[in-house]
Amino acid sequence: MKNDISVLIAGGGPAGIATALSLVNRGIACMIVEPEMPADYKVGETIPPNAKPMLIRSGIDQLLADPAHLPCYGNSFIWGSDIPAETHFFTQTYQQGWHIDRTFFERQLRRHALSKGVAWLQGERVIHCEKQENGWEVSLQGDGNSRSITCDFLVDATGRSCRIARLLGLQRTRLDALTGISAMMTTEKNIQPYHTYIEATVNGWWYAAPLSDKKLSVAFMTDADLMDKQMQQPGYFLENAAETSLIGSLLEGRLQTENIQINLHPASTSLLRQRFGDSWLAVGDAAYAFDPLSSYGIVSALEGGYYAGHAIADALSGESDALPAYDGIISQAFHIYLKMHAQQYQLERRWEASGFWQRRQQPFVDDLKTVAPFSQRFPTI
Ligand SMILES: Cc1cc2nc3c(=O)[nH]c(=O)nc-3n(C[C@H](O)[C@H](O)[C@H](O)COP(=O)(O)OP(=O)(O)OC[C@H]3O[C@@H](n4cnc5c(N)ncnc54)[C@H](O)[C@@H]3O)c2cc1C
Helix, strand or coil, X not given: CCCCEEEEXXXXXXXXXXXXXXXXXXXXXXXEEECCCCCCCCCCCEECHHHHHHHXXXXXXXXXXXXXXXXXXXXXXXXXXXXXXXXXXXHCCCCCEEECCHXXXXXXXXXXXXXXXXXXXXXXXXXXXXXXCCEEEEEEEECCEEEXXXXXXEEECCHHHCHHHHHCCCCEEECXXXXXXXXXXXXXXXXXXXXXXXXXXXCEEEEEEECCCCEEEEEXXXXXXXXXXXXXXXXXHHHHHHHCCHHHHHHCCXXXXXXXXXXXXXXXXXXXXXXXXXXXXECHHHCEECCHHHCCHHHHHHHHHHHHHHHHHHHHCCCCCHXXXXXXXXXXXXXXXXXXXXXXXXXXXXXXXXXXXHCCCCCCCCCCCCCCCCCCCCCCC
């Protein structure tokens, strides 16, 4: 008997949407299941300049031309030295990145996916899945009701929760305990230059990203076990931010705590040990999640989705090396990230007694022996 849909994608974030766009381009019917209604706030705003070719390839570059998204022309930072420094994208191949209005971007992606023929189930979540002879039976729940849908192929694009993989009994490995404490605030005037502001401190690092409508996204990143719990109070968070040099200078005169909500986010470098199997794969943060210092999570999710869609289309037409080839590509990107991550953190040696920095002076143990042999099927990321 024919299944209800060819590909069911759990998760309507960047990874799920990019997978769906790639699939519909290949003429394959797919459906996204997304439990959350569009939220007012989602963390993660910076898209680096080198994302441009992939945005064009995925047909979504025009979404960033909307004035809701600001250009970003470089980084201002205090890292590895007390002296503030800057890098400018101006001398690079692509001269600007973006500071996106994240919730608007996710809405744009959703509208774009719908316009391309992607089916979308809002307000329901995958709670169970069972392998059948010719695909999957997937149980969904929403608004107190449940039902089941059958599909040929199942995609785990549920972010760090990797819900499908966990339902299959698979394990996730965390390589650190990084946690983000973030707040969105409104400033009196636009903060310029349009840079990403990064500042290392004794127990972690801060970032700030100016957004449209005079919004400023500020976050402190530290390890969960080192976190000062008081940082969850807006006043204390702002006081600590104000004591820093670079981030503090952006906040001058903006220490009102009204309307500031503090959010906590898991932000560790983490990975699923097994990222594909019989008629399923994981994509985006569900497969590999990056430290926000890399500003690579959204790009990786979009890029992974692009390749995942092609790999699924090939697998459905009987190509047995399609899923290992996909895994080879995303695993290779993760290995490159691990090297860059180690180099970046090892530049900061001012606080030798600090647990946060000590933990990052050695590269994470790279024992990912399960990386599939890289195949030339797709161009490298
Ligand atoms: C503090 C912080 C700062 C960051 N800053 C940046 C940045 O500046 N630049 C950058 O590129 N990245 C940044 N990131 C990372 C970036 O946000 C993620 O990498 C990106 O969102 C991953 O996309 P995704 O689609 O894989 O997962 P998500 O965006 O997490 O989407 C997963 C979706 O799955 C849905 N879902 C969950 N469970 C189920 C279920 N059972 N059934 C169906 N659906 C389900 C969720 O509702 C969600 O919508 C940051 C992350 C953190 C924590």
